Amino acid sequence: MTSEPTPQTLIPAPQLQISPEKLTSARSESEPSAVRLFLNSRGSSGLADQGFAALMLLCACSIFAIVGFIFVILVLRSRLSLAQFGSHFFTHTGWDPVSGDFGAFPFIYGTLVSSLLALLIAVPLALGVAIFITELCPRRLKAPISFLTELLAAIPSVVYGLWAVFVLVPIMRDQLGPFLVKYLGWTHLFEGANFGVGLLTASIILAIMILPIISSLTRDIMQAVPNSQREAVLALGATRWEMIRIGVLRNSRIGIVGAVMLGLGRALGETMAVTMVIGNHPEVPHSLFAPGYTLASVIANEFSEATGDLYLSALIEIGLALFLVTIVVNAIARLMVWAVTRGAPARIS
Amino acid sequence: MGVDILVESLNAWYGTTHTLQDINLRIPANHATALIGPSGCGKSTFVRCLNRMHETNPDARATGMVRMGEIDIYKDASPVEIRRRVGMVFQRPNPFPTMSIYDNVISGLKLNGFRNRRILDETVERSLKQAALWEEVKDDLKKKSGASLSGGQQQRLCIARAVAVDPEVLLMDEPASALDPVSTSKIEDLIFHLKAQYTIVIVTHNMQQAARVAENTGFFLSGKMVEFDSTHKIFTNPRDKRTEDYITGRFG
Numbered sequence: 001m002t003s004e005p006t007p008q009t010l011i012p013a014p015q016l017q018i019s020p021e022k023l024t025s026a027r028s029e030s031e032p033s034a035v036r037l038f039l040n041s042r043g044s045s046g047l048a049d050q051g052f053a054a055l056m057l058l059c060a061c062s063i064f065a066i067v068g069f070i071f072v073i074l075v076l077r078s079r080l081s082l083a084q085f086g087s088h089f090f091t092h093t094g095w096d097p098v099s100g101d102f103g104a105f106p107f108i109y110g111t112l113v114s115s116l117l118a119l120l121i122a123v124p125l126a127l128g129v130a131i132f133i134t135e136l137c138p139r140r141l142k143a144p145i146s147f148l149t150e151l152l153a154a155i156p157s158v159v160y161g162l163w164a165v166f167v168l169v170p171i172m173r174d175q176l177g178p179f180l181v182k183y184l185g186w187t188h189l190f191e192g193a194n195f196g197v198g199l200l201t202a203s204i205i206l207a208i209m210i211l212p213i214i215s216s217l218t219r220d221i222m223q224a225v226p227n228s229q230r231e232a233v234l235a236l237g238a239t240r241w242e243m244i245r246i247g248v249l250r251n252s253r254i255g256i257v258g259a260v261m262l263g264l265g266r267a268l269g270e271t272m273a274v275t276m277v278i279g280n281h282p283e284v285p286h287s288l289f290a291p292g293y294t295l296a297s298v299i300a301n302e303f304s305e306a307t308g309d310l311y312l313s314a315l316i317e318i319g320l321a322l323f324l325v326t327i328v329v330n331a332i333a334r335l336m337v338w339a340v341t342r343g344a345p346a347r348i349s
Numbered sequence: 350m351g352v353d354i355l356v357e358s359l360n361a362w363y364g365t366t367h368t369l370q371d372i373n374l375r376i377p378a379n380h381a382t383a384l385i386g387p388s389g390c391g392k393s394t395f396v397r398c399l400n401r402m403h404e405t406n407p408d409a410r411a412t413g414m415v416r417m418g419e420i421d422i423y424k425d426a427s428p429v430e431i432r433r434r435v436g437m438v439f440q441r442p443n444p445f446p447t448m449s450i451y452d453n454v455i456s457g458l459k460l461n462g463f464r465n466r467r468i469l470d471e472t473v474e475r476s477l478k479q480a481a482l483w484e485e486v487k488d489d490l491k492k493k494s495g496a497s498l499s500g501g502q503q504q505r506l507c508i509a510r511a512v513a514v515d516p517e518v519l520l521m522d523e524p525a526s527a528l529d530p531v532s533t534s535k536i537e538d539l540i541f542h543l544k545a546q547y548t549i550v551i552v553t554h555n556m557q558q559a560a561r562v563a564e565n566t567g568f569f570l571s572g573k574m575v576e577f578d579s580t581h582k583i584f585t586n587p588r589d590k591r592t593e594d595y596i597t598g599r600f601g
């Protein structure tokens with residue numbers, strides 16, 4: 001097809017020879033330049049590099065050391081209760097310091113359920129905030145909204161707790177609770193007395209607390225997606241939403257899972273605000289309105305008044321349970337990332 | 350069939366920089382039209398005005414009229430409708446890194462809800478063959494991702510993605526700048542085939558290429574179109590001294 005003869009044109013044939021003057025005219029032949037002399041004098045720098053590598057290895061090892069150390073201390077200090085209850089401790093319901101009956105199940109349950117519920121509320125919101133900031137927001141509003149989101153992350157959790165006690169609890173009791181009963185009562189999730197404090201209230205305050213961290217991390221990840229990806233989708237005739245879905249969300253999904261996991265980590269360990277509104281009742285809640293208890297809250301509430309070695313030891317084993325729950329949840333998250341990305345590497349060209 | 354493109358007093362800005370100044374030309378249907386000119390003269394900007402990609406840049410602005418067949422693309426249609434009819438190959442390859450090669454090629458069809466398996470399979474094969482990539486990737490269409498290809502392969506994948514939607518107009522911004530001579534000549538073959546059905550606009554720095562594939566050539570210089578004529582005329586007997594200087598290499 002292309003064999004059609006090109007017309008006789010003015011285009012000059014490519015010049016392959018370089019004139020000898022051009023090669024030598026740049027500098028005289030014998031003297032190396034100052035730059036070359038300097039670079040040649042620098043040696044291999046091998047020792048400095050090895051030293052640096054060793055230093056970094058040390059830093060990396062310190063992480064293992066810290067994790068190992070914490071684990072060992074937790075096990076050692078809780079050995080009394082470990083010996084008494086064995087693995088039964090983690091599945092047993094019952095918390096009676098007077099009769100010396102300890103089981104961590106309600107706390108594990110409360111921690112997991114309140115954190116997961118918080119994620120359920122916070123992740124869609126956080127994604128919405130991040131999408132709005134990176135893709136839709138007029139540029140004048142970008143900085144103020146980003147700043148406000150970051151400010152939310154800086155508020156101490158006890159302040160969130162106070163706000164929850166004075167604002168969220170009454171709203172929950174008088175408006176949101178009855179509303180949920182009326183429209184979602186058929187799910188049987190919203191039953192029993194609603195005093196305003198309980199699992200759902202704790203989840204909402206947790207969601208508010210992890211919202212900023214998830215949304216600002218997600219925003220950074222979305223901003224790092226190269227514009228050429230957005231253009232590629234748009235040029236195919238995509239609407240704005242399709243561009244966001246394919247060009248932005250798809251390219252940042254691994255980072256988003258990471259951000260969600262950081263948020264979950266914070267929710268699992270959050271103590272103060274949750275303690276103030278969850279109701280602190282060591283039983284497996286049968287409804288989202290019912291009071292519950294979390295691992296972190298029970299340690300914070302009872303550590304100072306724990307009398308007796310077994311009681312103290314049981315509380316430390318609660319700490320051990322929190323440690324393990326965090327590790328297991330993170331491992332599951334890794335597996336999820338792996339499952340999502342299998343087959344398609346994360347690289348962005 | 351392709352459609353004529355009529356451009357009248359097109360102006361484009363990036364912020365306050367007046368990047369395209371009063372461009373007028375008529376790009377005929379079912380022909381290939383080459384755009385040449387020194388780096389930074391506004392070729393990419395011009396091409397991006399033809400499918401309304403220019404306005405996706407928040408600082409950018411364009412005025413003037415661009416008609417595609419019967420449609421004034423800035424008045425009578427939404428950008429989305431225009432871009433569905435106009436395929437584009439960008440200067441830098443931009444395949445979707447999280448999609449397989451197969452999904453990359455059909456991304457334009459899937460996006461619009463096209464689901465017929467058999468036709469999708471056929472489209473993938475046809476498009477990859479047209480883009481001269483089929484032989485290299487046919488065994489791992491669904492295994493390899495778009496990002497795992499070499500730079501030149503990525504560019505050909507992007508060409509396949511653009512032709513998969515059967516556009517009426519195909520805009521190619523230096524499609525062959527990262528390709529070896531064999532792939533380049535295959536892409537030129539593709540342009541030869543496609544111009545029977547489509548209107549093709551190709552930006553190129555390679556003047557032999559312009560001479561080989563395009564019936565008409567426009568020469569751009571610092572945001573203005575200096576000359577637009579048949580390729581033969583531009584390369585043998587240009588009207589403007591600046592055009593002659595540029596194509597004979599005496600430029601600047």
Ligand SMILES: Nc1ncnc2c1ncn2[C@@H]1O[C@H](COP(=O)(O)OP(=O)(O)OP(=O)(O)O)[C@@H](O)[C@H]1O
Nearest residue numbers: 363368386387388389390391392393394395406440
């Ligand atoms: N996103 C942008 N923001 C601001 N200015 C831009 C942008 N893109 C291009 N320009 C400017 O517009 C002018 C034209 O750029 P354009 O990309 O159209 O040139 P080009 O002819 O395609 O060059 P090349 O051959 O190097 O690709 C240049 O001076 C460039 O600096």
Ligand SMILES: [Mg+2]
Nearest residue numbers: 392393440522
């Ligand atoms: Mg360009």
